[in-house]
Amino acid sequence: MPRKDKTSGFFRDIAQAPSTAQERTDAAVKLIRETEAETRADLTARLRAARIARKGAGPASAAPPAKANARD
Incomplete structure (x- = not known):
């Protein structure tokens, strides 16, 4: 199974810049989504x-007020 990361060699922490148009678009979308998140x-x-x-800051009792009985 091929590796998902595009880095090769000794320094795996350094990602390579996107080279194709699709990769550049994906990188831009990822940046936008992360910013919006x-x-x-x-x-x-x-x-x-x-x-x-x-x-x-509200009242101590957060219970809703009791409804008045219409028949009384």
Whole structure:
């Protein structure tokens, strides 16, 4: 089975630059997807922190108010 990494030789940590148009496109897509994933993770963390802060600042009892009985 062929190796998935494109490096050869002694230094396997150094990746080779993409050479074909398809490889360049794949590299660009990978970079864009990683950037967008980081942005989503940052947004998720900020929203989670805001939600926790809002819950902490809210009333001590988070139970919904009891409905009034219409027949009484």
